[in-house]
Amino acid sequence: EVQLVETGGGLIQPGGSLRVSCEVSGFTVNTNYMNWVRQAPGKGLEWVSIIYSGGTTYYADSVKGRFTISRDSSKNTLSLQMNTLRAEDTAVYYCARAVGAYYYYMDVWGKGTTVTVSS
Amino acid sequence: SSELTQDPAVSVALGQTVRITCQGDSLRTYFASWYQQKPGQAPVLVFYGKDNRPSGIPDRFSGSNSGNTASLTITGTQAEDEADYYCNCRDTSDNYLLIFGGGTKLTVL
Numbered sequence: 001e002v003q004l005v006e007t008g009g010g011l012i013q014p015g016g017s018l019r020v021s022c023e024v025s026g027f028t029v030n031t032n033y034m035n036w037v038r039q040a041p042g043k044g045l046e047w048v049s050i051i052y053s054g055g056t057t058y059y060a061d062s063v064k065g066r067f068t069i070s071r072d073s074s075k076n077t078l079s080l081q082m083n084t085l086r087a088e089d090t091a092v093y094y095c096a097r098a099v100g101a102y103y104y105y106m107d108v109w110g111k112g113t114t115v116t117v118s119s
Numbered sequence: 120s121s122e123l124t125q126d127p128a129v130s131v132a133l134g135q136t137v138r139i140t141c142q143g144d145s146l147r148t149y150f151a152s153w154y155q156q157k158p159g160q161a162p163v164l165v166f167y168g169k170d171n172r173p174s175g176i177p178d179r180f181s182g183s184n185s186g187n188t189a190s191l192t193i194t195g196t197q198a199e200d201e202a203d204y205y206c207n208c209r210d211t212s213d214n215y216l217l218i219f220g221g222g223t224k225l226t227v228l
Contacts, residue, residue, distance in 0.1 A: 035217070037162075044222040045154070045162065045205050050215070058215045061120060094161055104209060104217065105152035105167035112161055 002026035009113030022095030141206030151189035
């Protein structure tokens with residue numbers, strides 16, 4: 001069964017660091033385009049980061065230089081290391097698989113993990 | 120980065136047809152994908168590309184594209200279609216990035 005399960009969310013103080021992970025089942029993480037998408041309370045979806053099958057990574061301007069996306073092929077997991085966290089990073093973080101050659105679509109989503117940045 | 124613009128809210132009478140639109144320069148180059156999100160749940164892909172509906176999505180959901188606008192149409196709207204809908208596509212300002220529209224809250228009357 002194709003499934004994504006996020007873990008690692010929690011309460012963290014501003015300026016702190018947190019790592020969230022996504023356990024992938026039913027397909028291989030390193031042969032797919034994997035994304036992190038977040039949703040602040042009461043707000044819309046915001047794309048955060050992508051790691052392509054070749055390993056290249058890209059980030060939204062709002063997190064560039066603070067967040068790092070990575071994958072572990074031995075564990076078939078995706079991770080997002082979040083540093084220098086701010087209150088505005090408070091959100092549900094979803095991992096999602098993107099499919100496509102020219103245009104993309106996200107066909108598999110996890111249920112999300114909640115990150116709260118507050119003192 | 121580029122932007123995708125959606126109407127914040129749309130309402131439709133039960134059984135009627137509703138069109139949800141998404142506008143942005145990136146849509147002149149890339150097809151959109153559409154996601155339905157109900158309260159407390161993860162987004163679900165409901166339509167993508169020129170004419171693609173994932174398995175399990177009712178055929179009352181359809182999509183179209185014209186110029187800088189992508190549209191999601193629900194024909195014969197059901198009560199369970201009440202949800203937030205988001206469009207998404209690649210960002211032509213940097214083709215390796217993706218962008219979401221702000222979302223449209225659909226109310227079924």
